[in-house]
Amino acid sequence: MVGLILTFSPGPASVLADAGDPVIAAAGDIACDPASSSFNDGNGTSNNCHMQATAALLSPDLAAVLPLGDNQYYCGSLDAFLASYDLSWGAAKAISRPAVGNHEYLTHGGSGGSTGCDDTNAGAAGHFAYFGQAAGSPGAGYYSFNVGAWHLIALNSNCSSAGGCGSTSPQGRWLAADLAANPAVCTLAYWHIPLFSSGGRASSNSKSFWTQLYAAGADVVLSSHDHIYERFARQTPSGQADPVAGIREFVVGTGGANHTSMSTVKPNSEVRDSTTYGVLRLTLHATSYDWQFVPEAGGTFVDSGSETCVGGGGGGPTPTPVPTSTAGPTPTSNPTPTSNPTPSTAPTPTTAPTITTLAAVADTYSNATNPSSNYGRSTVIRSDGSPVLRTYIRFDLSSISGTITRATLRFLPGANHSSGIEGHRSADTSWSETGLTFNNAPGFDAAVVAVSGSLTSGTWASMDVTSAATGGLLTLVLTTASSTQTNVASRESALGGPVLVVESQP
Numbered sequence: 001m002v003g004l005i006l007t008f009s010p011g012p013a014s015v016l017a018d019a020g021d022p023v024i025a026a027a028g029d030i031a032c033d034p035a036s037s038s039f040n041d042g043n044g045t046s047n048n049c050h051m052q053a054t055a056a057l058l059s060p061d062l063a064a065v066l067p068l069g070d071n072q073y074y075c076g077s078l079d080a081f082l083a084s085y086d087l088s089w090g091a092a093k094a095i096s097r098p099a100v101g102n103h104e105y106l107t108h109g110g111s112g113g114s115t116g117c118d119d120t121n122a123g124a125a126g127h128f129a130y131f132g133q134a135a136g137s138p139g140a141g142y143y144s145f146n147v148g149a150w151h152l153i154a155l156n157s158n159c160s161s162a163g164g165c166g167s168t169s170p171q172g173r174w175l176a177a178d179l180a181a182n183p184a185v186c187t188l189a190y191w192h193i194p195l196f197s198s199g200g201r202a203s204s205n206s207k208s209f210w211t212q213l214y215a216a217g218a219d220v221v222l223s224s225h226d227h228i229y230e231r232f233a234r235q236t237p238s239g240q241a242d243p244v245a246g247i248r249e250f251v252v253g254t255g256g257a258n259h260t261s262m263s264t265v266k267p268n269s270e271v272r273d274s275t276t277y278g279v280l281r282l283t284l285h286a287t288s289y290d291w292q293f294v295p296e297a298g299g300t301f302v303d304s305g306s307e308t309c310v311g312g313g314g315g316g317p318t319p320t321p322v323p324t325s326t327a328g329p330t331p332t333s334n335p336t337p338t339s340n341p342t343p344s345t346a347p348t349p350t351t352a353p354t355i356t357t358l359a360a361v362a363d364t365y366s367n368a369t370n371p372s373s374n375y376g377r378s379t380v381i382r383s384d385g386s387p388v389l390r391t392y393i394r395f396d397l398s399s400i401s402g403t404i405t406r407a408t409l410r411f412l413p414g415a416n417h418s419s420g421i422e423g424h425r426s427a428d429t430s431w432s433e434t435g436l437t438f439n440n441a442p443g444f445d446a447a448v449v450a451v452s453g454s455l456t457s458g459t460w461a462s463m464d465v466t467s468a469a470t471g472g473l474l475t476l477v478l479t480t481a482s483s484t485q486t487n488v489a490s491r492e493s494a495l496g497g498p499v500l501v502v503e504s505q506p
Helices: 051-055 078-083 089-095 125-135 170-181 204-215
Strands: 023-027 062-067 143-147 150-154 186-190 220-223 229-232 248-252 269-273 278-284 288-295 303-308 354-359 362-367 380-385 388-396 403-411 422-426 461-464 473-479 486-489 499-505
Touching: 023 248, 051 089, 062 089, 062 150, 062 354, 078 125, 089 403, 089 461, 143 354, 150 170, 170 204, 186 204, 204 220, 248 278, 362 380, 380 473
Parallel strands: 023 062, 150 186, 186 220, 220 248
Antiparallel strands: 023 278, 143 150, 229 248, 229 269, 278 288, 288 303, 354 499, 362 388, 380 388, 380 486, 388 473, 403 461, 403 499, 422 473
């Protein structure tokens, strides 16, 4: 994977990713209901509905985004997702792998806005419809995948809706099989309701998850539910400090909806904050990780550190990495757990895609008005119908192994544009970023690979270019028939240039 190095202005303790090490971001309790009095056309108020501000922290270097549940209030209906979440965190949907929260299962409204909170949302229907295959199977909501050398596991802490959370439940047996099939040096698991929290909303329903993860030498657990940020020291499933083989938990309910208060400070709690919205960035090294809590613009609370994985010399067993990604089975709808069932063979996990984020290796544009000019060092790449401007972007997919199942182009517009741009494929991959002009620009296929739809300044846009991504070098040409010019941040821009998010199967 090609890594980008970005810095953040808030706080002195910025953690940078080494080139090639994947970075992920996580938070839960994110988007408020579009009918909420604090929604304010998606802009929120001084205290609530800050999903736009936290979405701005989802930088282009990310390999994956982990929404930690209660991602859309009040009940996570599809209408609410499309009217609120999609306008903010939806820009990172192509790389999002969500956990499902308790609010996503609600079928009745609350005291505030309650968009689509009725029987049509049974079984978290809106959540699974919005995220599709990336959310796992409806009725389950648990799955796993690999990012770099790490194995990541999404679990469902809404136990009754997933057939149970105990070790003999369908989810518990799946987790045991998944851990056995993927004994990675570094493992991260995430779900919505925490086992430990000083915010007062922790629940013991996930203790079985912890027990299995602890026995397997897992390293990190992420949760939300309490609308706070909290970091715990390594500990056992029973809450005893274990600096050698314990699991470190982060509660990151800071996605933007609102804040809740602290209750009793729990043992092993190291850092807490209940006033700041933001995201947790994790840089995933081969045998260790760095963490950094990044606040929204204007925020001052920060937290950062580094730690070696349990299996990477930080204590505990040292398993052998296995590059197998797994996804949850497709169970029947809402299976009912039986009391003390007879253990059976765990279901065999199926393969989930590997996600790789590639930065552009070249980008520029051509200008019919100045046909001999080159714009390869510009911080923007432009498209226009009159005068004709065309954007050229090249990616190198040679590092992708297996079969490409999806490829998504992501880019950052610098201005609003009602009609957006079209993407085409060019067979010519030999053009030079600093040599291309309108006079020598390569031709491209007339067929349209993808369209962006309307563009919003400062909000990341996506285009599905799977049909053009066949491996090797790929040239994409962006055009528009509109006489209104579009401009997009280039790879020379400090804001981050175009990236290609590639999903592949072995």
